[in-house]
Amino acid sequence: MDATATPGIEAGRLSPEDYAKNFSDLHPAYDAHEAQVAADRCYFCHDAPCITACPTDIDIPLFIRQIATGAELAAADTILSQNILGGMCARVCPTETLCEEACVREAAEGKPVEIGRLQRHATDTLMATGRHPFTRAAATGKTVAVVGAGPAGLACAHRLAMHGHDVTLYDARPKGGGLNEYGIASYKTVDGFAQAELDWLLEIGGITLKTGTALGSDLTLDGLLGEHDAVFLGMGLGGVNALRAEGEGKAGVEDAVDFIARLRQADDLATVPVGKRVVVIGGGMTAVDAAVQAKLLGAQDVAMVYRRGRDAMGASRFEQDLAASKGVRIVFNAQPVKVEGNGAATGVVFERTASGPDGLVATGETFVIEADQVLKAIGQRLDGTPDGLTLAGNKIAVDGPGRTSHDRVWAGGDCAAGGEDLTVTAVAEGRDAAEDIHAKLMGKG
Amino acid sequence: MADLSADFVGIKSPNPFWLASAPPTDKEYNVRRAFEAGWGGVVWKTLGEAGPPVVNVNGPRYGAIWGADRRLLGLNNIELITDRPLEVNLREIKAVKRDYPDRALVVSLMVPCEEEAWKRILPLVEETGADGVELNFGCPHGMSERGMGSAVGQVPEYIEMVTRWVKQNTRMPCIVKLTPNITDVRRPAEAAHRGGADAVSLINTINSITSVDLDLFAPEPTIDGKGAHGGYCGPAVKPIALNMVAEIARNPETANLPISGIGGVTTWRDAAEFMALGAGNVQVCTAAMTYGFKIVQEMITGLGQWMDEKGHDSIDAIVGRAVPNCSDWQNLNLNYITKARISQEDCIKCGRCYAACEDTSHQAISMSEDRTFEVIDEECVACNLCVNVCPVEGCITMEELAPGATDLRTGKVVEATPADWTTHPNNPARVAAE
Numbered sequence A: 001m002d003a004t005a006t007p008g009i010e011a012g013r014l015s016p017e018d019y020a021k022n023f024s025d026l027h028p029a030y031d032a033h034e035a036q037v038a039a040d041r042c043y044f045c046h047d048a049p050c051i052t053a054c055p056t057d058i059d060i061p062l063f064i065r066q067i068a069t070g071a072e073l074a075a076a077d078t079i080l081s082q083n084i085l086g087g088m089c090a091r092v093c094p095t096e097t098l099c100e101e102a103c104v105r106e107a108a109e110g111k112p113v114e115i116g117r118l119q120r121h122a123t124d125t126l127m128a129t130g131r132h133p134f135t136r137a138a139a140t141g142k143t144v145a146v147v148g149a150g151p152a153g154l155a156c157a158h159r160l161a162m163h164g165h166d167v168t169l170y171d172a173r174p175k176g177g178g179l180n181e182y183g184i185a186s187y188k189t190v191d192g193f194a195q196a197e198l199d200w201l202l203e204i205g206g207i208t209l210k211t212g213t214a215l216g217s218d219l220t221l222d223g224l225l226g227e228h229d230a231v232f233l234g235m236g237l238g239g240v241n242a243l244r245a246e247g248e249g250k251a252g253v254e255d256a257v258d259f260i261a262r263l264r265q266a267d268d269l270a271t272v273p274v275g276k277r278v279v280v281i282g283g284g285m286t287a288v289d290a291a292v293q294a295k296l297l298g299a300q301d302v303a304m305v306y307r308r309g310r311d312a313m314g315a316s317r318f319e320q321d322l323a324a325s326k327g328v329r330i331v332f333n334a335q336p337v338k339v340e341g342n343g344a345a346t347g348v349v350f351e352r353t354a355s356g357p358d359g360l361v362a363t364g365e366t367f368v369i370e371a372d373q374v375l376k377a378i379g380q381r382l383d384g385t386p387d388g389l390t391l392a393g394n395k396i397a398v399d400g401p402g403r404t405s406h407d408r409v410w411a412g413g414d415c416a417a418g419g420e421d422l423t424v425t426a427v428a429e430g431r432d433a434a435e436d437i438h439a440k441l442m443g444k445g
Numbered sequence B: 001m002a003d004l005s006a007d008f009v010g011i012k013s014p015n016p017f018w019l020a021s022a023p024p025t026d027k028e029y030n031v032r033r034a035f036e037a038g039w040g041g042v043v044w045k046t047l048g049e050a051g052p053p054v055v056n057v058n059g060p061r062y063g064a065i066w067g068a069d070r071r072l073l074g075l076n077n078i079e080l081i082t083d084r085p086l087e088v089n090l091r092e093i094k095a096v097k098r099d100y101p102d103r104a105l106v107v108s109l110m111v112p113c114e115e116e117a118w119k120r121i122l123p124l125v126e127e128t129g130a131d132g133v134e135l136n137f138g139c140p141h142g143m144s145e146r147g148m149g150s151a152v153g154q155v156p157e158y159i160e161m162v163t164r165w166v167k168q169n170t171r172m173p174c175i176v177k178l179t180p181n182i183t184d185v186r187r188p189a190e191a192a193h194r195g196g197a198d199a200v201s202l203i204n205t206i207n208s209i210t211s212v213d214l215d216l217f218a219p220e221p222t223i224d225g226k227g228a229h230g231g232y233c234g235p236a237v238k239p240i241a242l243n244m245v246a247e248i249a250r251n252p253e254t255a256n257l258p259i260s261g262i263g264g265v266t267t268w269r270d271a272a273e274f275m276a277l278g279a280g281n282v283q284v285c286t287a288a289m290t291y292g293f294k295i296v297q298e299m300i301t302g303l304g305q306w307m308d309e310k311g312h313d314s315i316d317a318i319v320g321r322a323v324p325n326c327s328d329w330q331n332l333n334l335n336y337i338t339k340a341r342i343s344q345e346d347c348i349k350c351g352r353c354y355a356a357c358e359d360t361s362h363q364a365i366s367m368s369e370d371r372t373f374e375v376i377d378e379e380c381v382a383c384n385l386c387v388n389v390c391p392v393e394g395c396i397t398m399e400e401l402a403p404g405a406t407d408l409r410t411g412k413v414v415e416a417t418p419a420d421w422t423t424h425p426n427n428p429a430r431v432a433a434e
């Protein structure tokens, strides 16, 4: 029997070749000639709109011109001096809503310069040399605690180390990298890139990474403030929103982020179990990633169910099309009422919704989608805020470059209010907070 | 379709596209295939004296300049004349001409600057039935060190002398191929004319070093660590060749001297431009070496389509048509006033026009918060730079101000009557306007 047809949540649905094929690079690297051709399309715009659209303000026309003239290492320096995770961002940024959307060639011919892939070409070329291009300023004698080794924390730690401060970087998980390591879809960052980039970043020196150490259980904010001159919080969003549907506790129902983390950490994809019929609830990037990867693991039917219409969806049109092209069925305007099943999930009852003047209303019309695996992706939230910090909505309130209500505590990335929840935004916020911390510590702030 | 047949100094060919003397015409195998592909004629790769042939380097012969997507824009070579024995070439020429009587077959020659040498080779060529000879006074490398090629082409007296020897010793039409490595191309053309040449062909290649290997610190192509200058050709040289052709066509002394246009001809349009400036036909080398013989089909059909569209029924109807419009600068109409116009509909807001005009020209383009770019008529001198740097064809155009309108830059009303520098008040050597 075809292993994709095995009922229940099973591992090893595919052949080794199919796993390898399904989880290969979404946007493969350019070869040198392709990069030249792609770079040549850049018009080197005056005051280029793509720079404005990049949350980290990379001088895109300059680095592309550097590639076009065969100076890839200089191009990488242009990128990395603004965005130390330029390699990861090149892979994971939704460029279709950022730099590439702003590209004048998108306006002109609907085909932007492929900025993301060019950025990857430059940063990969540099990383292949094994060289870390930045050096530390003379030691300042100041120490900073950075909580969370995700994009925000890493960007902050690197910039602080560069300015000569000593950084201790704490993370609750066994590995650093944050969602780069545990969350991003595996076909966006193949071949262990997240750890390779982390190791390369740490080569700057002056950063001590302490994993398995959590603020809240192992550390307190007061304790950190006692030992360090400043604290940066980049904990991301550790919590997950509840579904509030009956039967949520049945076997086979879990958070999409946990499913993805398990997949990202697997040495062999054939060991990752996946349902025959999978329902993903949610409409953001996490929902798309969970649905697509479930399909790529060999699930027979994958439906992604979103309570509103297409236009309200958090996932970009590119992501939606990607899901559709992999065979994911996207169902709009339906919300879960109940998970059916006797112990283990067998299906989900949905109710049709319509958007009325007072928001979403349930229409009373219901239908069932059969499922042996149900993945919840209806948003992450902040998990445990250190006492004494002011919140804005559900996140840590910040002012300007990540200043919190405490004068020696900064925050950035997903855990801080403002900005989109994206890798690149986290990098920008971590970097800017580091500059502000530096100015403050050196008495210039 | 329009009649593309050409009659160049009595040499007939079904179309005006000939292959220039170079590797594409170095042997029977190539030339037969070129004729099968549709080429109207060939100038056989340059022949030297009888006896042991020249030898070429055994390392790389070419260097190149590329544009986008590695499109070859300029080619440089250090190849010599044919390195195959004279008898072999002559035998092959005879066989090919016999089988392709309707195609033009001209033989390029380069022998030492002695009358005896020319007297020896000319009858051998005549015996093949070839249609004419082309004197290679252009090759700028290798052969010139031995007193031939451009070493002759750079001295008008030698050109005249050798041309005369040739005309005295053969009945075949004689085309003199000129080198561009001189200051004023009219002088060698006049010398060829005085010597009795039936036509000139130009240009041969331009002295060049295409690039330098920055590890070896040696010019490329590099032969065992050293490089010699070569000859440059291909699309990059076309503007230089066009100007030289026009100079000869405009010169009253050579006005009726037929010209075979060479240098960067890559498409039918290039060919049409050469012919408009006075060339009776064109010769092609680099384009064939880049894309193969088949490109002639594009050239034939493209030229034919354009001629049909425009109602030009024969080659004669286009040759030289642009020559009367080639002017000296001093005769250009200074009362012709234009202003740049940016089509907001086509503008993609790249800002290149702004950077160019603001940084390097006349600060005549404004940029708003929302990236709208507009021309400031008070400042625009109509230089056209913005048009040239704009990536969208047709987005920026130059609009003529009608007589009676006011040029906001100078505050003057545009006059209907032309006036040029010769009569301009600022010209110390002006002549009074009538």
Ligand SMILES: Cc1cc2nc3c(=O)[nH]c(=O)nc-3n(C[C@H](O)[C@H](O)[C@H](O)COP(=O)(O)OP(=O)(O)OC[C@H]3O[C@@H](n4cnc5c(N)ncnc54)[C@H](O)[C@@H]3O)c2cc1C
Pocket: A092, A093, A094, A147, A148, A149, A150, A151, A152, A153, A170, A171, A172, A173, A176, A177, A178, A179, A180, A183, A184, A185, A188, A213, A214, A215, A216, A234, A235, A236, A237, A238, A257, A260, A285, A286, A289, A412, A413, A414, A415, A420, A421, A422, A423, A424, A426
């Ligand atoms: C499934 C998924 C897919 C995504 N795909 C993309 C994408 O393709 N492109 C994109 O741009 N963005 C994507 N994102 C969003 C992006 O990953 C985040 O915006 C980004 O990682 C935020 O960075 P951060 O540093 O703020 O937080 P995180 O990356 O979440 O890192 C936070 C770190 O803090 C640690 N931590 C948490 N609590 C504590 C504590 N109490 N003590 C110590 N350490 C703690 C965590 O272990 C983690 O390592 C995706 C997100 C998800 C969930």
Ligand SMILES: Cc1cc2nc3c(=O)[nH]c(=O)nc-3n(C[C@H](O)[C@H](O)[C@H](O)COP(=O)(O)O)c2cc1C
Pocket: B020, B021, B022, B023, B045, B046, B075, B076, B077, B079, B080, B081, B082, B108, B136, B138, B139, B177, B203, B204, B205, B232, B233, B234, B235, B237, B262, B263, B264, B265, B283, B284, B285, B286, B287
């Ligand atoms: C490799 C090479 C060899 C050439 N050899 C000769 C030659 O033997 N005799 C000659 O008259 N011109 C020679 N030329 C010059 C070409 O005939 C022609 O004048 C020149 O290349 C310009 O035309 P193009 O731009 O179409 O290539 C040679 C050119 C090249 C590239």
Ligand code: SF4
Pocket: B339, B340, B356, B357, B361, B362, B363, B364, B365, B375, B376, B379, B380, B381, B382, B383, B384, B385, B386, B387
């Ligand atoms: S034509 Fe020249 S001066 Fe006028 S706007 Fe364009 S670049 Fe400026």
